[in-house]
Amino acid sequence: MNRIVRNFIDQAILTGKQAVVVGTGKSGLAAARLLDVLGARVRVADRKDDLTEDVLGPLKGKAELVAGEHKKEHFADADIIVFSPGVPVRKLAPVLEGIPARKIVAELEFASWFIEAPVLAVTGSNGKTTTTTLISEIFAQAGRRAFTGGNIGVPLCEYLLDMEPAEIIVLEVSSFQLQNCRLFKPHVGVFLNFSANHLDYHEDMDEYLDAKLNLFSQMTGEDTALLHESLRPVLKDRSFTNAHVEWFDATDRFDAPHLPGEHNRSNVEAAWQAVRRFGVTEEQAAATIMNFKPLAHRIEPVGEKKGVLYVNDSKATTLDAALAAVRSFDRPVRILMGGVWKGGDVARFARDVDGRVVQVGLFGGAREDLEPELAKRFPVSWDETLEGATKRLAAGAAPGDVVLLSPATASFDQYNGMAERGADFKRVVGGLHD
Known part of the structure; x- marks a missing residue:
């Protein structure tokens, strides 16, 4: 425990104060633990209505858990409200009405005080x-x-x-x-x-x-x-x-x-x-x-089979990230794309990769966002799963090609995160015949 944390405790700056942490993710629960150490009364609020006190970990029995739709009474008595990353304040504006902005702080900023x-x-x-x-x-x-x-x-x-x-x-x-x-x-x-x-x-x-x-x-x-x-x-x-x-x-x-x-x-x-x-x-x-070698799921070579290089870039959740990945290769690219759409200019992406991409294999969600513009320039197919799309591109690939998973989307239509999506791609590639 550092000097500034100890000083807060010694001076009882937050002792007995009501703190509300919004979100039960890793960062939110870490903030709740710190507030507890600082002597605050901690309430953790999360919109998920199926949570139990077990989610609080070491704070079970010490902190109050409020699960379900946020209400004004969850915040009205707060001396400090700490927001986890990914919880947009503007969407909580109705229940935060009348609470001074100085009482609302991001988890990152709260930690930076110390x-x-x-x-x-x-x-x-x-x-x-x-x-x-x-x-x-x-x-x-x-x-x-x-x-x-x-x-x-x-x-x-x-x-x-x-x-x-x-x-x-x-x-x-x-x-x-x-x-x-x-x-x-x-x-x-x-x-x-x-x-x-x-x-x-x-x-x-x-x-x-x-x-x-x-x-x-x-x-x-x-x-x-x-x-x-x-x-x-x-x-x-x-x-x-x-x-x-x-x-x-x-x-x-x-x-x-x-x-x-x-x-x-x-x-x-x-x-x-x-x-x-x-x-x-x-x-x-x-x-x-x-x-220094690439981190997992970031333009990560998975293997080469029959002269075709398979590359896992599951971390590419935007069109610009996918563009950067395509531009990393001086060989024909057959790209796998699809998932939860986050926005972007598909027509511009298609123009920028024209001459490098030779085939697009779509899978899962975002087909309606990606296919209309991509199909104007490339052969485009769609499969429900990443496995089906990968096998389809592998069947048409020639020696010297790259089959690149660079989805330009979030993964949460079919996976719990980009790492799980990348791992699934590795599994599929591992099962392809040499």
């Missing part, structure tokens, strides 16, 4: 996890003690309770986490790219961008905002930060044999520009980048 080490935060529509993980591995190679978490791995509240203090806090941060932040302030903030995503959650692209830009709103001239060149047209007329702003783009500065494609060269450059602010040398970074 952080003493400098924070390096990475956001963007695509590439966040790869870049964040690469940054952390560079720090490890350089002998720096870093904590990595946020939108990946361990929630920041859990770090405060259970882990040894780190020199540097490295966070992947999503728009879900940032939307309710007002005071969160990293020392270095990285914005990798911006494209249509999460439009099933955000009201529109403006709201989505505003959430991302919350990352930079409290930064000062002593902090650094690292922004990709593609963001200049989007941000040129916006006053969104007082930080020192620098721009980056893809370079050939480093040899990254396991990270193909221009998008990865951009991610590598972003990682370097971020870590050098903490005293890491180019030589230390280069050694890590040379050996």
Whole structure:
């Protein structure tokens, strides 16, 4: 337990106060645990009506669980309301009416109140996890003690309770986490790219961008905002930060044999520009980048059968991510797409991959969103399952082709997450005849 947490306890700042945590996900429950340690009375509210107290884990019998539709009385007596990522405040506006905005805080911001080490935060529509993980591995190679978490791995509240203090806090941060932040302030903030995503959650692209830009709103001239060149047209007329702003783009500065494609060269450059602010040398970074391999489900080679390469890019939940994956190959691509649609310009995607993609295999949901435009340029088939679509593309593939799972959608029509979808693809490929 760190010094600031201990100070809150000693001064009884939250002792006896009523705290409400919205959401029973990993981050929400970590926030509930921290509030309990700080002496608050904790109520956890979740719209799912089939939850039991078992979901509270170690807080069972200590915290109050309110399951089912949110009501005003669940929040009326709150001194602090902590929102889990993915819970949109605007949808709860009717039940939060009359509650001062200062009482409502995102889990990320709540945890940041207790952080003493400098924070390096990475956001963007695509590439966040790869870049964040690469940054952390560079720090490890350089002998720096870093904590990595946020939108990946361990929630920041859990770090405060259970882990040894780190020199540097490295966070992947999503728009879900940032939307309710007002005071969160990293020392270095990285914005990798911006494209249509999460439009099933955000009201529109403006709201989505505003959430991302919350990352930079409290930064000062002593902090650094690292922004990709593609963001200049989007941000040129916006006053969104007082930080020192620098721009980056893809370079050939480093040899990254396991990270193909221009998008990865951009991610590598972003990682370097971020870590050098903490005293890491180019030589230390280069050694890590040379050996860094793609994370699971991110342009991950699964195997080659009869001269056809099978690649798992299940993490690609947007059209831009799928475009980046297609552009990573200099061989014909037969692409598997489908799932829960999150928005985007399918006609533009079709134009951008024309000449690279030779066949599209759709599966599951989003057929009505994808097929009309894609069928104007490519042979398109549809199968109910990923297995059926994969076998269909495999049957027509020629030596030298790539069969690429890069769905451009969320996975929740048929799977519990992108990892389960990627694992299913690996299973199917494993069963194909050599």
